Amino acid sequence: MEMKSMRLGLIALSATMVSGAALAADIPPRTTPAYVAPANPYDIILEIGAGAQVAPAYEGASVNQAQPFPVFKLHYLAIPGFAPITNSRFDQGFSFSPSFRYISKRKASDYSQLAGLNDVDATFELGGKFAYTFGIIRPWVAVRQGFGGSDGVVGETGLDFIWRPDPVMELTLGPRASFATSAYMEAYFGVTPAEAARSPFLTAYSPGGGFKGVGAELSARYEVSSEWAVVGKLAYEKLIGDAADSPIVKVGDENQWTAQVGLSYKFGMRLFGN
Template sequence: MALRLVSAVVATLLASTALANAADVVGPYDPAPAPVQPAAIDYGGDDFVFELGIEGVVEPEFLGSDDYRVLPSAIFSVEYLNLPGIGSFGGPDGRGFSIGPSFNVVGERKADDHPELSGLNDVDTTYEVGLKASYEWEYAEVYGAARYAFGGADGFVGDAGANLIARPTETITLKLGPTVSFASSDYMESYFSVSPGESLASGGKFAAYDAGGGFKSVGVAASARYEFTPDWFLNADASWDRLVGDAADSPIVKAGSKDQYSFTLGISKRFSLDLW
């Protein structure tokens, strides 16, 4: 169901883009138009430019689940930051090297809410805080993030990827590329290990298993971004992740699914502050 939803939304976005560009179709004897460049942004004397918004998220009910849930989430990203005596990160053209905060929240996993997890210990909500760095060219980008996790799971987790970038109009940006994620052994143990006691409590449904750290998943992510009015954005993201390594071998995942899909649709606004 989630895969069909993701496919339908991505198809709708691509169709809307095609309609928006219908007037720009080039005839067989017309010269090809120049590539579309993103509109320039003038920050003036502002030192901190960021986005805030809200989105709806479709995601697995827990890591390794084959059931999905819908829940709200916040959007927060840093576009530009100027630190006196240190330097600036990001910039008006959106290209080059940038660095900013990276956050993630993994909801609690309770056996009472999921009968298929009977016998397993609950895992409280996990909070992840860290940094994300990226480098963007005109038609491509690479990025990576590392975060410290605390709460239900402790340890380190992160992800990396690369994207091809298309800008069919000044207000639309499309991205598509591969992703990979990794996690420390402490983090993996919380979500994918099964202790001997849990195995016994499950009536033998889950064999005892000790998950180690390393690569957690590989996949593909796509995004579409539309600036429908100055400083206001409509954002859509879809992804497929395949659990690998010790995560894929977990009895918890074998009882669910290695394939994990997600989709988000949200609205955000750019804010600018003169701090210094």
């Protein structure tokens, strides 16, 4: 009798476990909903503008002149099928942004120190800038390919120390270094034998690639509104190495100063529909 009761109890327990397992299989497991970031209403957010600068008339010049300069920054880009590119000034970690520079034509007849040299056509440089921000420190490097007067590669690297006294103001200060390939150095610091024969000041010189300058930069940004900002920069570069040894610099100045102030406008656009 006891064996029969135990057998019936085991059968009942087994039936209960099987029915409980079947019921559990019918109930979806409880999960915490994943956080979904709000969709950006734009596919691209750009900042463009312009300003005026006082800068060396050409690399190695002893005279400065007033020149216009452009402002361009990519804040956000989302291409279907790819991770979005973000470049907010408050972002931490890795960031990428385009880097470009326009160098106006160097006309030898405009400067007595360049007498006998060939003109160097205007150059447009296009490339990218990579940075890593942690806290108030941001190391970065920018590399660009030249098209036009110089087809060399040129770039800069630096370390920014960031100070934000309030949400609309940002100041950065840090060391800088610039570098270039031999093709760039030949275009802006080289002197061919034929040019040297025509020049009353310059001897033939063929520079190699490498670091061409070191210095420091102070930049400022003040956001007047969510769209408009005033930007400025004060930079110093001392030409070094083969750049400093160039006869063009010897009759000019290895100390190069640049001051800029400009106004920029930030806006977004849809590129790929709704």
